[in-house]
Amino acid sequence: MKAFIISDSHGLESELEKVIHRHREEVDILIHCGDSELEEGHSALKGVNVVKGNCDFGSDFPDDLFEKVQGVGIYVTHGHLYNVKMTHVPLSYRAEEKAAQIACFGHSHVAGAFVENGVIYINPGSIRLPRNREEKTYCICEYHKTKATVTYYDYDGKIVTDMVYHFEVN
Template sequence: MKAFIISDSHGWEQELKKVIDRHRKDVDILIHCGDSELHKEHNALRGVNTVKGNCDFGDDFPNDITEEVKGVKIYVTHGHLYNVKMTHVPLSYRAEEKGANIACFGHSHVAGAFVENGVVYINPGSIRLPRNRVEKTYCICDYNDTIAIVTFYDIDGNVIEDMVYRFELK
């Protein structure tokens, strides 16, 4: 199962569409972790599973979603409701409650991935306003029963070599 994960595009339209279209045919699911600042019907978000961030106004998007793709359960939220800038504990409780294999979130604009209690946690960073790195980032997670590989890319589609995470599962 391959998941494309992006977050915190903060109003960028053409840039967001270009990045998503680059990978659209190569993945099983497209995910935006919130703060798109676009409407649900926007062309850039066509076919993208999108949640509401703290900078998204209106009722276009849900606060969280859970999707199952090829037997892999993916939980998606923006993270502001779980205080992810301070701790991952509330998010981990929610992900475990949902039975997630993967938990995707944004909000902090800090790209990274880690495993806790068998759940792969992924923050794709931001394609507009990254923090802790200069690269504007998004990622793809390639997940099967025994391994998860999370590969981060810059906005131009180049692999960020020191941000390829390989997690042994089970």
Template sequence: MKAFIISDSHGWESELEKVVNRHREEVDILIHCGDSELEGGHSALKGVKVVKGNCDFGSSFPDDLKETVQGVTIYVTHGHLYNVKMTHVPLSYRAEEKGAQIACYGHSHVAGAFMENGVIYINPGSIRLPRNREEKTYCICEYNKSNATVTYFDYNGNVVEDMVYHFELN
């Protein structure tokens, strides 16, 4: 299973569409973790699973979603409802409730991935307004029975060399 994950594009339209279209044909699912600040029918979000962020006022997007792709359960939320800027614990409870193997979130604009209790947590960072790094990031997660790899890319599609995470699965 291969998932494209992006977040916090904050009103970017053509830029978001360019990045999504770059990977559209090579992944099994396209995910936006909120704060797109776009309407649901916008062409930049065509075919993308999107959740509502704290800046998505009046949006019809759901607060969270659960998708199963090739047997892998993915939980997606923006993160503001789970206080992710302070701790990942409330998010971990929700991911466990949903039976997720992968939990995707945004909100903090801080890119990173880690594994805890068998769940891989992925924050793709922000494609528009990154924090703690200069690169504007998104990522792709490749997940199979024995391992998972989360690779981060900058806006131009270059791999961010120090942000490739490998996880061994049980």
């Protein structure tokens, strides 16, 4: 299973389309973790699973979603409803409730991935306003049987070499 994950594009349109188009044919699912600031049905979000962020006013996007892709449960939320800037505990409870193998979130604009209690947590960062790094990032997660790799890319599609994570999963 291969998932494209992006978040916090904050109104970018052509830039978002460009990044998604670059990977659309090589992944099984496209995910936007909120704060797109675009309307549902916008061409930049065609075929993308999108959740509502705290800056997505008036949107009809759901607060969260759960998808099974090739048997892998993926939970997606923006993170503001789970206080992810302070702790990951409420998010971990929700991921556990959903029986997710992967939990995707944004909100903090801080790119990173980690495993806790067998769940891979992924924040793709931001392609508009990154925090803690210069690179404007998004990522791709490849999940196969007992191994997962989360690879971060900068806006131009170059791998961010110090942000490639390898995980052993159950």
